[in-house]
Amino acid sequence: MTRRAPRQADIAALAGVSQATVSVVLGGNQGGVRMSEDTRLRVLAAAEKLGYVPDPVATRLASRRNHMLGLYTFKATFPTDVADSYYPILVGVEEQAAALGQDLILFTGADGRGERTHDEAAIRRTKIADGCLFFGRHVPVASIEKLVETGFPLVYIGRRDELEGRIPFVGADYVSASAAVVDRLVSLGHRNVRYVRENDDAPSSTDRERGVVEAAARAGVECRVVRDEAPVDEWRRDGVTAVVVEETDTHAAYRAVRAAVDGTDLSFAVLGRPPEGGTDVTGFEVPRREMGRRAVELLVELITGDPGDLHQLLPCTPVPGTTVKDVR
C-alpha cells in the first residue's frame, strides 16, 4: 500500500525541470546558481503538493549535513535509577537543539540483538548525525580517538582529559565549587575536616577531591580523605568538626554519611545536591541544564566551523544550606 515517498525527481517531473534544479531551489540556492522567480515558485509549489521531505540519509551522504545531532549515552538515555541527575541535562540539550533547529538522534547502542554494546561499530554509527554529544562517566578512548581523528565533531558532556585535550567538552567546575565549600567551612572556624569520596576515578570525582584538598592545604587545615565509610565516633575523637561528602548518581557515599552524621553535632556538606532535594544541606548546584545547552551550542559551532572555547567549565551555584555550624 505504501506509496513511495516523493523525491526530488518526482518534483522535477511535475514542475517540468531537472532534479538538479529542484535541489538548487530547495537548498535555498546556496551555490549561487541563478534561477528565475517563476521556476522557483513552480518547484516550491510542486514540492508542497507532493508533500516532499528530504531524505536525511541521502542528504548526509551527499553533503555531510543533515541538521541532526547525535546523543550517545553509555547508559540508557532514559535511565531508571539516576533520572534526577541525567534529566536536566537532557532538558537543556533538547532546548538548545530546538532553538538551533537541530533534531536529535538517540543512539540506543543496539546493534540488532538487545545487548547494549559500546564497541567501535556502535560508536561509529554516530556519524549518521552531523556531530554527536557523548555523555557518561568514562570514555572508550580507542573508539573515541578514531572519531576525533577523522575530524568528526563531538562534544563530551563533562570534563575529559583523555587524548591530551583533543576531546572538546562542556563540564562543571567542580574544583572551584568544592574548594568554595571548604573555604566556607574554614571561614566558620572548622580546622579539621573529613572528606568522604566514592570509589570512582571519573573526572567529576577527582576534580572534587582536588578542590577539597587544595582548598584545605591553602587554608592550612587538616583534611583527611576516606572512601565510603563513616566511623563517626572515631572522627569525633580525632577532633573532626565537619564532614564533606561527594555526591554521585548512586548516592552511596552520601546516604551512608548522612545517616551516620545525623543527630551529631558535626557539620555536614555535600559536593552537589542531596538526592532528597531541598536547600537545607550545604553544597552547590551543578548547572546541568546549562551544560546541556552549551554542549549543543559548542557542537553546532564545531559543525559549522568556528568553535569558541573547546573546553568549557561552567560555574556551580553555591547553596548555603543550614547544615554547617559556626564553631568560632
Added chain:
Amino acid sequence: MTRRAPRQADIAALAGVSQATVSVVLGGNQGGVRMSEDTRLRVLAAAEKLGYVPDPVATRLASRRNHMLGLYTFKATFPTDVADSYYPILVGVEEQAAALGQDLILFTGADGRGERTHDEAAIRRTKIADGCLFFGRHVPVASIEKLVETGFPLVYIGRRDELEGRIPFVGADYVSASAAVVDRLVSLGHRNVRYVRENDDAPSSTDRERGVVEAAARAGVECRVVRDEAPVDEWRRDGVTAVVVEETDTHAAYRAVRAAVDGTDLSFAVLGRPPEGGTDVTGFEVPRREMGRRAVELLVELITGDPGDLHQLLPCTPVPGTTVKDVR
C-alpha cells in the same frame, strides 16, 4: 589532517577484487552469491589491515531502511513539569527500540527559531524515520491524516478514535481500570459517589469518566460528575461517602480534592497514581513503561509489514491503598 576512512573500494584494490565482491564478503553473503574461501579470506585480511568500518550512512541509503524511529511529542520531549508521567513511557520506548536495534529521532519541532509549531511541515518531517511514534493528549487530525494516507507507519501512544480507527495506537484501558475502582467502592458498601474530573476532552479523560459512570450505573449507585471543585460539606449533606478524582499531568483536580477531603471521613480514590507517589491512595497504576515498549513493537511491525493488533489497550494494575473505608 583528516585522512580518509578506508572504503570498500580500497579493500577491493588491495585484495585484487571488485567492490561488489567486498560488499558480498563483508555482508556475510546474504544474497547467496558463491565465493571461494580463498577470496573470502583475502578480502577479510585486507579489510582488517585497513581497519575498515562500514559507513553507516551509505549503508542505510543503499538498503531501504534506516532503522530509525521517530518520536514526536507535542510538548518538549523532556518536559520540565510533568517529568514523572512522561518519563516512564520514554524509558519503555528506548528500551524496546534498543532491543529491536532501532535508533530514535527526537523531533524537536524546531523550524529554526525556538517556538514549537505543530504545523503540517513539522509533522511531515517525521518521514525521515522509518516510522514515528506520536505522543500527546490531542491530535492535529489533518496533518496526521495526510501521513496515514501515504501509508507512513505511525503509532500513537494513548488511545485515539479520530479518523475512524485508522490511527494505530497503544493505550491504557482506563475504562476498565476506572470501573474497577468504582466496583471496589460499591463492594465496600458505598452507594453515593462523587466523581471529580478535569476539564479536558482527551480520551484519557473521557475513558475514565465512561468507566466510572458505567460501573456506577451497573451497580445502581448514584454517581454525580463534577468538574474541578470540592464543596465537601455540601457533598456530605447529600449523603456522599466516597470521592473519586481524575488524575492528569497537571494534578489540579487531585490536589484540590485531596486537600478538601483530608481529615474528613470520606473515602477517597484516584484514577491513577497521586503525584506524591506511595501506595496508600487507592487507585491504579498506568503501565506507562509497557505502553512505550509495545508502541515501539507495534511500530516496527508496521514497518516490516505484518502488524499484530492495530489498537491495543493495556490493563492497568489496581492499587488497593488505604483511603477507601468499609461502610457496610
Added chain:
DNA sequence: CCCCAGCACTAATACGTATTAGCACCTTGA
C-alpha cells in the same frame, strides 16, 4: 569435440541528494 552445468566473480545500477562545469540562449554595445 561440443554442450551444459555449475562455479567464482563482476559490471551495472540503485539509493536520493548536492555540486559544479558548462551549454544554449539572450542582450548589449561597438
Added chain:
DNA sequence: TCAAGGTGCTAATACGTATTAGTGCTGGGG
C-alpha cells in the same frame, strides 16, 4: 554583425554500499 557578457538551467558526477543479472571459465558427460 559579432564578440562579450549575462541569464537560466541541466548534464554529469560524487557520496559509499547493496543487489542482481549476468559473464567467463572449468570440468565432466555424451
